Amino acid sequence: MIIKDEAIALRTYPYGNTSQIIVWLSQTHGKIATLAKGSQRTRSGLLGQYDLFYTCEVLFYAREQRNLHILKKCCPLVPRVALRHDWRACAVASYAASAVDQLAPFGPAMSGLYDLLARTLDSLAGRTPGPAFLPRFELLLLHELGLAPDWRACAKCRQDLRERGGRWDVAHGALRCVECAEDSGLEVSAAALRAIETMQGEALPAALPERVFREIQSLAGSLLEHQADCSTVARTLAFQVLAAG
């Protein structure tokens, strides 16, 4: 079956001497891998038609029994050229794409995930964002993948935590009030929970106090690490790059 979709290239790697495998996040079919046979030959119609962070229209032959489909045609729609010239934006984009790659399973995904990655790469190609950009991306990513807790209320008694703060149980991925947590878990301030709520909305918070920023950074980090052994090297680099701006 031949399928047409729109997809963002997350990762490419060589296959044999002249072929490549491309892992995509597609709009309709979620994360997929395609084999681009002979794509590195000079006369291949696929040569130069895709690269990391490109959004492409892809035409692939779906092999139902296997995870690796055959890429037939590919046409770049949004190449995001600026990411090739700005190493800082490129480092952050690399981290964003690798986090999606590591956390999203193959197969259909929520369409919100595709939109989130497209928006994130578009912003990075437009300008280098401030430090709050990354933890916000991580929080939205965890939310889209169903891996984030409800940041507003205690997981056990449901009381609102936005005024009192709570305690974070990494092993169970649960946020609880002080009473329900019975002294276990890491303390999470009310300020951090309110900032997280703002970050999950449309706009970035104007400025985060350093202490709150660090708290959110470590909260998101512990979730990512717990869920997916997400590459901490790429994450550390991405945070350093934006902090230096």
Ligand SMILES: [Zn+2]
């Ligand atoms: Zn409680």
